Amino acid sequence: MLGNMDLRLLKFESYEDYLKSLIKTEDYRYLSTMQPIKKLVTLGYRCSAKVYEENEFHKLRKQLHEQINPKVSSILYGNFFKGTDAGLKALVDREEANLLQKLSTIIFLQVRQRSGFDLSGYIDYEKSLRDCTLKAPDRTNWKAVFEGRARLRPKPNDLSFYDWHRSVLCYNDTYNFEIVRSSDTLMFKHKADHKRIPVCDSPNPYSENVTRVMIPSEIYGYIILYDHIIR
Template identity: 55%
Template sequence: MATRGDFNLLKFDSYSDYLKSFTKVDEYRYLGSMKVINSFVKLGYRTSATIYDEDDFHKIRKRLLELINPKSIRSQLFSRHLVGDDPALVAFADREERNVQKKLASIIFLQIRRRNGFDISGYIDYADSLQKCTTRSLGATNWKAVFEGRILLRPNRNHLSFYDWHTGAVSFNNSNNFEIVNYGSSLMFKHIGDHKIIPVTTADSLFKDNVKRTFIQSPMYGCVAIYDHIVRKAS
């Protein structure tokens, strides 16, 4: 089991660098041989600290790296099931881990044509949708099936916004990450975590620096817009 002091191992890229940290300049002058110096270090003559052998050094260092970059998160990502190279799915996959970690807050805009020939469109809180899939909430999007290409991601009345181009029905909903903001005639959202205003139209806005807009041409989805907001932690 790694201890707090073991985190010092992350400062060294190699075992030889680790051993060198216990030696002094004078030792090079008097002993001359790096092999001899390392032998003294391994025997504990240069420090009262525990000196790891090479195998333990690499094992503990690997364990520490996994602690600060847990593989458990990656093993739970739905994007590990990605099939094919559709640009929209690749873009979703690229953003999933950062959305799960709350480092990035992405809003996806889709316009999908139904079998009746009429379109539906909407804005989707990506992180919120992923979380609902993980917790198996009623009506949640099956993101595993989306990445496998078995079903299409579709906007619905439970998302941030929804518009039925045939009936004219429109709905707006707050999510776990965003609130709907009334700001003139422009649709905007406010991130609940850092309170930044996120514009999602092409109109010029005072808040345009809070978001990066990316348009993607996808054989599966047509034109997809993704609005990425880097989440600022409260000071």
């Protein structure tokens, strides 16, 4: 997980730059050449934090880049889908385009709990996929969802969440969307192209920014997808 990794290393393009960042001005004053200064730094005499060997530095930087920019081919959870549910199949079809930031899909889902009460919410699909890959807290296990071992369900950290039993309502901005306060309808704004995305089935001045598709689902009853092509 990113939280346990040394993010400082992303600032340095080379091991040389990394070592130079640990050198203090007084080191140049007392040691005339760079080689002994680097030796002192490498041994940890000039820094209280851990000093990485060159092979460690390159290995950790590579791991950080893989976490931040995971390869799409390695995280296509839809590859595990072997079922027939039309709603899940629609999500499989949109997965790669969302990860490549060509398409941004918002999922509306309303699910019934064992208590008989519903949970509903709007889910930022790309964020949810990314959180799964980065093992973020309270993430959706998309591999299990597509395999049929787990159910997709709205969460309090999604774009919007409503617990019908407890009357708990949550709104959250994400990497991709921010909430637009409107008295008429719930609306989101895409952070990359600043287009407004209305999530309603009635005519709206911004309706051209999104395609709304309602898909019958054997598992979920129906899933509504709001597809926005990123410009």
